[in-house]
Amino acid sequence: MGLLGAGISEVIATTRENAAPIGIHRDGTALWAVLYRGSHTAANAVRDGWLVANVIHDPVLFVRTAFDDLPADAFVRIPGLDWDRLAAAEGFAACSVEVLRETPAALQIGLTVVHEEVIEPRCVPVNRGLCAVIEATVHATRYRSTRDPRLGRLIDHHAVIVRKCGGPGELEALELLRGYIDAGPD
């Protein structure tokens, strides 16, 4: 099966010197992602024909990469491919990209794994605080520009779970998220 399992895996995608969380879909052997137009990830993946799915459990990195750029030393080149992965990746799947479908709002890209590695073999128990950070961050990416009160309530709901179940990393990520939300859209 490989690193990217059935359903949707939330990873941090790297393209050339850029990182952002995305969901990678798997159905049988088919792997794909839906990338919204206007993102660096979509533009770079189509331009260069590759994308690396970084497996990460760091809540702070999920929040930072959703809203900000990382410094150059956060990336390392994969030997032989010359593609960028995150230095902090616990594992990664390096994929070639083909555009499957285009709509005015988004692109569906097909992914083919050409190389994958497990860097840190870890056994990670489920932490609801981490899951809640991911959920709150997904909602915040839309809330920042829409200020939709329904999304605001969902973020508040997940923040309660982060405070109840999270460790220091999750609490730091929540604080960071609040800062990005308050700052508003770019």
Ligand SMILES: Cc1cc2nc3c(=O)[nH]c(=O)nc-3n(C[C@H](O)[C@H](O)[C@H](O)COP(=O)(O)O)c2cc1C
């Ligand atoms: C957990 C999570 C999953 C996301 N999944 C996607 C996705 O599948 N496709 C997408 O276009 N954006 C997705 N986003 C939003 C992008 O990460 C966000 O728009 C980001 O700012 C894009 O950054 P970029 O311009 O550097 O590519 C997701 C965000 C989070 C937090």
